[in-house]
Amino acid sequence: MSSLLQMKFVEIRARIAAAGDGTPATLVAVSKTQPAAAVRDLHGLGQSAFGENYVQEALAKMAELADCAIEWHLIGPLQSNKCREVAEHFDWLQTLDRAKLIGPLARHRPADKAPLNVLVQVNIDDEDSKSGVSPGELPALAAAVAGAPRLRLRGIMSIPRPWPTLEQRAASFQRLRVLFDQLKAGHPDIDTLSMGMSEDFELAIQHGATMVRVGSALFGARARPL
Ligand SMILES: *Cc1c(COP(=O)(O)O)cnc(C)c1O
Secondary structure: OOHHHHHHHHHHHHHHHHHOOOOOOEEEEEOOOOOHHHHHHHHHOOOOEEEEOOHHHHHHHHHHOOOOOOEEEEOOOOOHHHHHHHHHHOOEEEEEOOHHHHHHHHHHOOOOOOOEEEEEEEOOOOOOOOOOEOHHHHHHHHHHHHOOOOEEEEEEEOOOOOOOOHHHHHHHHHHHHHHHHHHHHHOOOOOEEEOOOOOOHHHHHHOOOOEEEEOHHHHOOOOOOO
């Protein structure tokens, strides 16, 4: 076991706790490009939620780590032809961005599993390169998820533009916070605002993130950039 990983894990958890008041934000460890052995090590230290971007890469790790009680989150774009695998194997889908995926996801969610937890992805800075709905499209898509069998609407997820200044990043997080609060007014059960990554998770927590997705700050820089 790498003691460097342990040091980073302890440090990140302390920073998450210090950035918020009350219940600390949930840490999703982003393990894309990391070998299953690294996931096993971190799980052994007490981390339970892991985020993966690619379905095939995730399925291979799940098979190797079947003996670990891991909560798997898909945080990369979902192609329609992967709905079945996601419904069968993941615990959370953080990147729902279109209504036509809802039917296949609900249909393929196994009856013996808890409902699939779903976050609607919001393209908060209106970037061509990013998936996600516009703020205006959010209410209808969220309502469709909430009305679907075997899916559980939990909230929203976003990857804001990596703005150069903290003020600009804070403004994106703040707009997401407002959107989340507005959505919660109509869906009182939602509890998850997933925003913030290695470079800005503390700022995200200061603006109301309840879940942060951290990869390189935990595992070190990725060899294969994403
Ligand atoms: C890769 C990735 C992360 C983690 O990024 P780091 O900067 O390594 O923390 C978080 N969220 C999504 C959607 C990602 O693709």
